[in-house]
Amino acid sequence: ETGVTQSPTHLIKTRGQQVTLRCSSQSGHNTVSWYQQALGQGPQFIFQYYREEENGRGNFPPRFSGLQFPNYSSELNVNALELDDSALYLCASSLGTQQETQYFGPGTRLLVL
Amino acid sequence: AQSVTQLGSHVSVSEGALVLLRCNYSSSVPPYLFWYVQYPNQGLQLLLKYTSAATLVKGINGFEAEFKKSETSFHLTKPSAHMRDAAEYFCAVSGPKGKLTFGTGTRLQVTL
Numbered sequence: 001e002t003g004v005t006q007s008p009t010h011l012i013k014t015r016g017q018q019v020t021l022r023c024s025s026q027s028g029h030n031t032v033s034w035y036q037q038a039l040g041q042g043p044q045f046i047f048q049y050y051r052e053e054e055n056g057r058g059n060f061p062p063r064f065s066g067l068q069f070p071n072y073s074s075e076l077n078v079n080a081l082e083l084d085d086s087a088l089y090l091c092a093s094s095l096g097t098q099q100e101t102q103y104f105g106p107g108t109r110l111l112v113l
Numbered sequence: 114a115q116s117v118t119q120l121g122s123h124v125s126v127s128e129g130a131l132v133l134l135r136c137n138y139s140s141s142v143p144p145y146l147f148w149y150v151q152y153p154n155q156g157l158q159l160l161l162k163y164t165s166a167a168t169l170v171k172g173i174n175g176f177e178a179e180f181k182k183s184e185t186s187f188h189l190t191k192p193s194a195h196m197r198d199a200a201e202y203f204c205a206v207s208g209p210k211g212k213l214t215f216g217t218g219t220r221l222q223v224t225l
Contacts, residue, residue, distance in 0.1 A: 042216050043203070056209070056211075099164065101147070104156040
């Protein structure tokens with residue numbers, strides 16, 4: 001059974017640029033959630049995708065957007081990067097959208113200069 | 114709305130000593146509660162999960178947690194700390210559509 005994978009592991013961008021982060025869900029999981037973890041903080045919920053549709057969103061601006069593909073993998077896109085977007089971005093997959101356990105990937109560390 | 118408060122951003126124990134990491138929650142519905150561990154430069158690993166089946170939940174690596182509704186607490190314990198337990202620990206509560214709300218984390222240091 002393959003766990004959650006994310007790419008790239010590290011990324012450096014400059015302010016104003018756009019970035020795409022990728023996530024492959026655990027085998028058999030149809031739901032992907034994205035979280036942002038700033039340094040020294042707990043993860044903050046960005047949004048969730050279920051069967052290719054957005055299924056809930058946290059308090060993040062529209063420049064944070066996502067996609068889920070038929071194989072349940074997912075992308076997180078961030079436009080017009082700001083310095084405060086520097087963080088560890090975590091993807092989690094689960095089987096369903098309720099209180100099922102979410103399994104996390106290793107994360108992508110984004111640095112915005 | 115759900116929220117979680119973790120008391121103590123840093124906890125230091127000696128190897129072999131009891132580990133106690135505190136978590137208090139707020140939830141308008143019966144909560145699902147989780148403890149995750151994060152080792153340096155890694156993602157989150159599930160330690161244990163409370164789903165109302167039993168108030169004492171046993172997890173991996175010798176950790177367990179007890180759900181106390183009257184105290185709105187879900188503290189994490191381990192009888193004997195090991196050096197490899199040094200990490201960041203996060204308590205989380207599950208809300209609508211499975212959204213996890215995390216605490217700010219507790220960094221556990223284990224000394225010889």
